[in-house]
Amino acid sequence: MGVIPYTITAADKERFDQDGYWISPKLLDDETIEQLRGAHERIWKKDYDGAGMPLHVFKLSENPHALRKFDNGWWINDEVRSVVTDPNLGEMAAKLLNEDEIRLWHDQVIYKPGTSGQETAAGNVGWHQDYGYWRSSSTTNMVTVWIALQDTDLNNGGMMTILGSHKWGAVEGSDTFFEQDMVKLKQRFATRDWIEEPCILKAGQASFHHALTFHGSSTNFTDQPRLSVVAHLMPGDTFYKEGRARHDNVRLLGPRPQFGQKFDNEFFPLLYSK
């Protein structure tokens, strides 16, 4: 169980800097992939490890094709915890972001049902920037690691990123994960070159995208669910930025958080330190 080590090359870093995303080699062996698929099954049955409580579980609607997602799976599942806090993941993120330390901001366990060919937007993830939700963080230099638990392409609702969009800065109103009209969102955000790049992954590969990179995903037309585990990672010295932008992580700083307070307590485990 764990992430296979990989040393980021200069070419990988160049790709990440230029495009705002990078696709890794296979980081999970087949046994770990199976364990994480089992973890998904347990989580959706509410079979939790430990005595903790989940933060919240999102099922976007009662529609059977609706996306399901679970934030902070690491609190209640041992396999998810072992992967999203893995030092090898932290080291890769540190190299891509040019940081000395990496902590977990939060994770997500995402399940997109298959529609067996039916056209529906119920499983869509709207074009958005992750930082659109993370404005309480002192830095935009954060990265999302999206790990595929099966071969993933556009046929089963894989992600697409907008090449180079991390250079656009934090775009107003980009917290649109839950909006499902991709065409409408594109009209809103495609004010510059809009180049959609599919993230095509083999099981166990991950895409690393910058917190400012626009991305989204559409229908899973297959008859199998699309499963993933996602780690959102930040520099070790990230702190609560003035402005009161709402995010549940601010609550994890305690009842009277201070602007400038670092997200460095036990809710934000350290993955890597140089």
Ligand SMILES: O=C(O)CCC(=O)C(=O)O
């Ligand atoms: O799973 C998806 O299709 C999108 C996930 C996403 O937006 C993210 O991990 O940042």
